[in-house]
Amino acid sequence: MKQVIIATKNAGKTREFQALLAKKGVEVKSLLDFPDCPDVEETGSTFAENAILKAEAMARYFHTTVIADDSGLAIDALHGRPGVYSARYAGEEKDDQKNIAKVLEELKGVPLEKRTARFHCALAVAAPGRRTAVVEATCEGYIAEEPKGENGFGYDPIFYVPQKGKTMAELSKEEKNQISHRAKALAKLEEQWDEIINDKE
């Protein structure tokens, strides 16, 4: 069985990688499968730096190739916030509802045309003794006036995708995986794929 470790403790990201990589016949393990693995401090100032920190720490820990995802939402009217602080925007407890409420409060009274935003995803591939590779992608949209939809995770209920006429949380998993920042970044790893996967008996 082909396998890859994604260095994330986020259940929503894990589900998306599982769906995206199932098509290739690759089994995804995330850090949720390894409850004892250490936390990595995200001290970088960019998505790429944080993805590299997480990937390299976990490649050392597991002695094998890992992919890390650092992602978040950049809102133009908020000068790019929440940005690299997306997970903890409303506090250390990483509460999606509180993060959404904080963003909507900050954007109160801002008209739709000024509510432009994008999701960013940086994926770092690290392996012991190898130079770490990074790819990045974005997905453009608007911040809705109120949350809508039950699918996805994080800021998906307030991220309006104009070409679909829906929020990201109203899209099916398959639809999100056709357009998302994460899917686009993963596609950029296509050429390196044979070196990334581990063959397990």
Ligand SMILES: O=P(O)(O)OP(=O)(O)OP(=O)(O)OC[C@H]1O[C@@H](n2cnc3c(O)ncnc32)[C@H](O)[C@@H]1O
């Ligand atoms: O660091 P790991 O363990 O991967 O998990 P995390 O949740 O802390 O992940 P990040 O540090 O990359 O923070 C990303 C945050 O940005 C948001 N985010 C990222 N991708 C998203 C997506 O596809 N849809 C909605 N929100 C997303 C969400 O709130 C995440 O918690």
Ligand SMILES: [Mg+2]
């Ligand atoms: Mg994190």
